[in-house]
Amino acid sequence: MSQFVVGVTGGIGSGKTTVTNLFAQKGIEVVDADVIARQVVAPGSDGLSQIVDKFGGLIVTAKGELDRPKLRDIIFKDSRLKAWLNALLHPLIREQMVQQSQAAGSVYCLLSVPLLVENNLQSLVNSVLVVDVDEQHQIERTMLRDDTDAAQVRAIMQAQVSREERLAAADHIIDNNGDSTQLIEKVDELHQIYLALAESFR
Ligand code: ATP
Numbered sequence: 518m519s520q521f522v523v524g525v526t527g528g529i530g531s532g533k534t535t536v537t538n539l540f541a542q543k544g545i546e547v548v549d550a551d552v553i554a555r556q557v558v559a560p561g562s563d564g565l566s567q568i569v570d571k572f573g574g575l576i577v578t579a580k581g582e583l584d585r586p587k588l589r590d591i592i593f594k595d596s597r598l599k600a601w602l603n604a605l606l607h608p609l610i611r612e613q614m615v616q617q618s619q620a621a622g623s624v625y626c627l628l629s630v631p632l633l634v635e636n637n638l639q640s641l642v643n644s645v646l647v648v649d650v651d652e653q654h655q656i657e658r659t660m661l662r663d664d665t666d667a668a669q670v671r672a673i674m675q676a677q678v679s680r681e682e683r684l685a686a687a688d689h690i691i692d693n694n695g696d697s698t699q700l701i702e703k704v705d706e707l708h709q710i711y712l713a714l715a716e717s718f719r
Pocket of ligand 1: 533535662694
């Protein structure tokens with residue numbers, strides 16, 4: 518059981534997944550808030566059945582999955598429904614984040630939460646790791662990965678906290694403006710730090 522939980526956060530395209538994959542290669546378990554957000558509304562879940570009760574059966578696709586674009590459209594136009602949905606999902610996601618990170622079998626574990634600072638979830642973790650890149654890298658890498666344009670990436674960045682605000686919440690920072698060799702070295706260094714911190718936590 519992991520007693521020591523490192524929260525990993527960063528803006529869109531900053532390199533969170535790239536970084537957590539490097540820790541995973543060292544046997545460190547990674548709990549991903551984006552995966553949990555899908556699990557809590559998966560077919561057969563209590564979350565999905567409550568959404569169907571509220572929005573009707575048409576909110577589910579022929580495959581029995583939540584029709585996310587449709588739901589997004591509805592809540593975009595109705596702030597009360599958006600608040601209802603957040604009140605349903607946020608506690609479910611939070612509970613799973615705590616449960617899954619506590620159940621992790623590695624000496625410490627990572628909890629990857631893109632909106633850790635935005636949603637004020639620092640209390641769920643023992644240490645905050647911010648993956649930081651400058652705006653230019655962030656836009657270029659996201660465009661390359663998602664086949665999108667700079668305006669769309671900027672719009673998503675606008676909805677996230679500023680780089681400065683995120684960095685202010687960091688216990689450790691990975692500067693991901695460099696190449697993969699530099700990233701690997703930094704992860705090695707942090708891994709040693711986290712092993713020592715986790716040891717002192719037992
Ligand atoms: P999101 O929150 O948008 O899902 P993320 O923070 O998980 O993104 P990644 O998907 O890890 O970010 O990285 C974004 C893109 O940048 C990926 O295509 C990844 O391969 C690439 N990338 C990450 N780090 C580097 C690097 N140091 N050099 C070059 N490319 C990189």
